[in-house]
Amino acid sequence: MTLAPPSDQLAATASRRGRPARGSGRASGRLPIGYVFVSLYALLALAFGIVPSLYAVLLAFTNPAGGFAGVDNFVKVIGDFRFWPAVLHVTLYLVIWLTGLVIFVVALALIVHAVRVRWASTTLRFLYYLPGALAGASSVLLWLFVLDPTASPVSGLLRLMGFNSFVQVIQPGNLPAVFAIIAFWTGAGGWIVIMYGALNNISTDVIEAARIDGANTVQIALRIQLPMLRKWVAYMGVMSLAAGTQLFVEPQLLSQASNAVVPNDYSLNQLAYQYAFQQNDFNGAAAISLILLVVALLLSWVFVTRGGLFERE
Amino acid sequence: MTSLTSERRNQAGLRGWGGRSLAGIVLIVFVLFFLIPIVWLLFAVTKSSHGLIVSNPFSPGSWADFAANWNQLFGFQGGAVTGWIGNSALYSVGALVITLFVSIPAGYALALTEFKLRNPLLILTLVVMLIPGTALVLPIFLELNTVGLIGTPLSVILPMSFFPFGVYLTYIYFSTSIPRDLLAAARIDGCTELQVFTRIALPLAVPVVALVAFFSFVQNWNNFFLPFIMLPSSDGYPIQVGLTSLLAATPAFNPSSAGSDSIQLPTLALGTIVSILPVLIVFLFSQRFLVSGMTAGGTKE
Numbered sequence: 001m002t003l004a005p006p007s008d009q010l011a012a013t014a015s016r017r018g019r020p021a022r023g024s025g026r027a028s029g030r031l032p033i034g035y036v037f038v039s040l041y042a043l044l045a046l047a048f049g050i051v052p053s054l055y056a057v058l059l060a061f062t063n064p065a066g067g068f069a070g071v072d073n074f075v076k077v078i079g080d081f082r083f084w085p086a087v088l089h090v091t092l093y094l095v096i097w098l099t100g101l102v103i104f105v106v107a108l109a110l111i112v113h114a115v116r117v118r119w120a121s122t123t124l125r126f127l128y129y130l131p132g133a134l135a136g137a138s139s140v141l142l143w144l145f146v147l148d149p150t151a152s153p154v155s156g157l158l159r160l161m162g163f164n165s166f167v168q169v170i171q172p173g174n175l176p177a178v179f180a181i182i183a184f185w186t187g188a189g190g191w192i193v194i195m196y197g198a199l200n201n202i203s204t205d206v207i208e209a210a211r212i213d214g215a216n217t218v219q220i221a222l223r224i225q226l227p228m229l230r231k232w233v234a235y236m237g238v239m240s241l242a243a244g245t246q247l248f249v250e251p252q253l254l255s256q257a258s259n260a261v262v263p264n265d266y267s268l269n270q271l272a273y274q275y276a277f278q279q280n281d282f283n284g285a286a287a288i289s290l291i292l293l294v295v296a297l298l299l300s301w302v303f304v305t306r307g308g309l310f311e312r313e
Numbered sequence: 314m315t316s317l318t319s320e321r322r323n324q325a326g327l328r329g330w331g332g333r334s335l336a337g338i339v340l341i342v343f344v345l346f347f348l349i350p351i352v353w354l355l356f357a358v359t360k361s362s363h364g365l366i367v368s369n370p371f372s373p374g375s376w377a378d379f380a381a382n383w384n385q386l387f388g389f390q391g392g393a394v395t396g397w398i399g400n401s402a403l404y405s406v407g408a409l410v411i412t413l414f415v416s417i418p419a420g421y422a423l424a425l426t427e428f429k430l431r432n433p434l435l436i437l438t439l440v441v442m443l444i445p446g447t448a449l450v451l452p453i454f455l456e457l458n459t460v461g462l463i464g465t466p467l468s469v470i471l472p473m474s475f476f477p478f479g480v481y482l483t484y485i486y487f488s489t490s491i492p493r494d495l496l497a498a499a500r501i502d503g504c505t506e507l508q509v510f511t512r513i514a515l516p517l518a519v520p521v522v523a524l525v526a527f528f529s530f531v532q533n534w535n536n537f538f539l540p541f542i543m544l545p546s547s548d549g550y551p552i553q554v555g556l557t558s559l560l561a562a563t564p565a566f567n568p569s570s571a572g573s574d575s576i577q578l579p580t581l582a583l584g585t586i587v588s589i590l591p592v593l594i595v596f597l598f599s600q601r602f603l604v605s606g607m608t609a610g611g612t613k614e
Binding site for chain 2 (some may be wrong): 032033034035036037038040041042044045047048049050051052053055056061104107108111112114117124126127128129130131132133134135136137138141142143144145146148150151152153154156185189217218238239242243245246248249253256257258260269272273276282285286289292293296297299300301304
């Protein structure tokens with residue numbers, strides 16, 4: 001409750017600050033109450049959304065002395081010998097992860113939705129969702145165990161695939177798939193539940209009509225449910241694509257756990273981290289962050305403006 | 314004609330049967346995929362590091378081994394783990410409280426009041442909501458670095474309190490579930506705008522407050538990148554970042570760390586469980602709404 005007084009003050013100052021504008025703009029009446037309610041949020045949005053973005057832009061286009069640097073920082077980071085390998089790593093990871101995500105999430109959602117027994121369907125969804133509790137570092141640690149043939153619960157399977165030691169599992173060629181599996185394990189359940197919710201929203205009349213017309217379960221899934229899910233699949237794809245470009249914690253921990261068999265500049269975000277904290281080059285770090293931020297912004301912008309998912313009815 | 318339909322029905326039935334068993338196999342394979350690591354983790358913490366390697370992965374160990382692992386974990390660096398859990402609680406709950414205090418009124422205002430900046434703010438919310446949380450972390454670090462907040466709890470709590478998804482959920486809830494007439498009636502009865510919000514809208518918004526609290530808490534607790542960047546000293550780590558210290562002290566993954574204060578594999582497994590326990594408990598209590606697809610309900614077509 002100690003939070004209340006300063007917040008109230010903030011609200012008061014924010015609304016007071018807004019008040020003079022009213023005289024010029026609005027015809028009459030007091031300040032719209034809406035401003036008071038959004039003031040704190042607007043303040044946070046300014047402090048942790050807009051200002052840092054602008055500051056990153058500023059840093060990316062200046063040199064350490066503060067002078068205008070043009071695109072020098074971008075030329076520098078893109079010319080860095082570590083940049084393109086990192087782009088390639090992240091791209092490979094995204095291709096594997098997104099393909100797997102779309103195919104398996106849609107398939108599993110359709111199958112779970114077709115399960116008629118209520119408790120079975122609920123239990124399945126909960127079991128699939130459960131790994132979502134282990135996000136971030138916890139899930140990576142757990143997978144370190146699973147991928148280490150000496151301790152793994154599936155060591156038989158690993159040996160069958162020709163992996164006899166942890167180092168063999170995390171050879172560079174395997175890493176995109178390894179990261180994709182970890183990301184799928186933690187994230188897929190949430191998407192399955194969301195797809196399931198979207199399937200529930202498809203009118204039963206449509207399904208019933210198709211059934212009367214002689215369509216079987218598979219035909220209904222392919223010809224009716226799948227097209228109606230398209231928007232949600234696109235949503236999942238865009239969100240996952242944007243999140244995937246940010247790859248950090250998985251390679252970071254794996255690098256630590258493998259004595260740098262996995263390099264600590266494997267992904268773009270790690271490279272930005274290296275620039276900021278190993279080379280003390282904030283301008284270079286800002287340039288990489290800005291590239292990633294622009295990619296994320298473009299994706300989300302396209303989705304907000306074209307997706308039509310968030311229109312108010 | 315009749316024979317044709319019955320034949321077709323037979324075919325469909327056969328295909329249905331084959332398809333059904335295929336679907337069943339897919340479901341079971343994925344249950345195993347999602348569950349085996351978690352179940353194994355529960356068994357692993359009851360074993361000694363020797364037992365972990367030689368015994369059946371799905372057989373229970375002993376209580377004594379569990380106690381030994383427990384003591385090793387909480388004795389690490391003079392009880393560092395307890396401190397990390399406390400930090401996690403402070404950061405997650407602190408940010409959660411601010412998030413609720415900030416997001417619920419904002420969502421309400423965006424949904425049910427008119428003001429000039431409403432649309433820009435709404436678009437900003439949607440855009441930032443769709444940006445992955447990590448995209449802004451380095452820029453925020455660079456910003457907070459200039460004002461000297463790095464290393465303080467606020468450097469984690471404040472950025473986490475900015476939670477556009479919470480505002481979005483509240484916005485959707487208020488704009489679909491609360492009839493405007495109800496609020497108008499309250500105004501006619503003499504409520505001030507503040508009273509309309511606190512006495513009418515807020516009591517009706519309990520489900521969405523719970524939903525926002527759930528997402529905010531889980532996300533804050535699991536956040537790795539932000540505290541990893543903002544908090545240079547081990548004293549300030551939340552448990553998620555503390556796990557990296559445990560990992561660094563595990564000889565099995567970092568051979569150079571073999572020493573007196575080292576961590577064995579089962580202890581590291583226990584650390585993993587401890588780090589997710591609060592979220593797991595929240596998950597178990599919220600399972601009904603989690604699986605109902607309510608998360609998607611906000612955007613009904």
